[in-house]
Amino acid sequence: MSNALIPAFQKDDALLQDIASRNRYDGHFRLWWLGQSGFLLQHRQKHILFDPYLSDSLTEKYAATAKPHVRMSERVVDPAALGFADIVTSSHNHTDHLDRETLLPVLTAKDLTHFVLPEANRLFAAERLSCSPSFAVGLNDGDRIEIAPFAIHAVPAAHDTVERDEEDRCRFLGFVVRFGDWCVYHSGDTRLYDGMVDLLRPFAIDVALLPINGYQAQRKVAGNLNADEAAWLAREIGAKVAIPHHYHMFAFNTEEPGVFEAACAREGAICKVLQLGECFDSATWAGFAQRVPPAAAPPTATDPSD
Numbered sequence: 001m002s003n004a005l006i007p008a009f010q011k012d013d014a015l016l017q018d019i020a021s022r023n024r025y026d027g028h029f030r031l032w033w034l035g036q037s038g039f040l041l042q043h044r045q046k047h048i049l050f051d052p053y054l055s056d057s058l059t060e061k062y063a064a065t066a067k068p069h070v071r072m073s074e075r076v077v078d079p080a081a082l083g084f085a086d087i088v089t090s091s092h093n094h095t096d097h098l099d100r101e102t103l104l105p106v107l108t109a110k111d112l113t114h115f116v117l118p119e120a121n122r123l124f125a126a127e128r129l130s131c132s133p134s135f136a137v138g139l140n141d142g143d144r145i146e147i148a149p150f151a152i153h154a155v156p157a158a159h160d161t162v163e164r165d166e167e168d169r170c171r172f173l174g175f176v177v178r179f180g181d182w183c184v185y186h187s188g189d190t191r192l193y194d195g196m197v198d199l200l201r202p203f204a205i206d207v208a209l210l211p212i213n214g215y216q217a218q219r220k221v222a223g224n225l226n227a228d229e230a231a232w233l234a235r236e237i238g239a240k241v242a243i244p245h246h247y248h249m250f251a252f253n254t255e256e257p258g259v260f261e262a263a264c265a266r267e268g269a270i271c272k273v274l275q276l277g278e279c280f281d282s283a284t285w286a287g288f289a290q291r292v293p294p295a296a297a298p299p300t301a302t303d304p305s306d
């Protein structure tokens with residue numbers, strides 16, 4: 001077996017340049033896949049960084065163990081270059097979603113980054129990041145927070161099940177983000193759970209970011225939707241387009257995106273597979289061609305005191 005890493009579509013300076021060049025104050029949005037469950041969402045010159053994992057922590061941690069995390073693909077960017085993010089999320093405590101090596105450089109880059117996570121995980125995350133617990137914005141399922149221009153709704157995630165702490169707070173979350181005319185759902189790590197479709201459908205989700213790596217007892221890790229389930233869910237919740245994630249990071253816990261594309265074709269769901277570092281742009285996606293968001297005026301002349 002070759003050890004060659006799957007190359008990024010674009011990385012480092014090319015990726016950062018792409019992000020900067022699309023950073024317009026308009027009605028559209030841009031979304032980049034950064035590997036595993038990591039995405040960058042851009043709208044009206046604000047950015048949400050979902051679940052970034054941009055280090056080799058897990059590969060190093062498990063190198064000499066029975067559960068090696070052999071990396072499959074290139075890292076797309078140094079997390080220190082993403083310090084411009086206005087909001088950073090962690091859907092749960094597993095290191096590929098709460099990575100000290102990734103989060104420290106991102107979160108310390110500027111004072112006003114909002115770090116959104118399950119309230120149940122506040123103390124754990126503060127300890128992992130050696131920061132004050134008051135730093136995080138904790139949500140439970142059903143909670144909603146507005147950080148303009150985004151409204152973030154927390155929904156449960158089942159990894160493998162919907163798990164609650166002693167205060168009945170979800171340890172695993174997904175985030176439904178509404179902004180402008182749009183709605184994007186970042187699932188976190190999840191399998192199907194009772195009531196999931198009924199909960200998600202009313203949001204009229206435009207883009208659903210769904211894991212596809214599935215579950216296998218011999219992997220000895222919590223599971224996710226497999227390709228068939230993700231395609232079924234995308235159709236059932238009425239997602240206009242589904243983008244797969246949580247694959248091509250670790251050799252022992254992956255899936256091929258082509259399997260998801262085939263499942264979507266069978267289920268009648270629309271999907272888009274992004275390469276690493278590739279951008280999904282709502283302005284050029286054919287499925288959104290009919291949607292012409294209202295023109296947005298740029299922010300008025302900056303106050304000289306800013």
Ligand SMILES: [Zn+2]
Pocket residue numbers: 037094096097189246
């Ligand atoms: Zn994960």
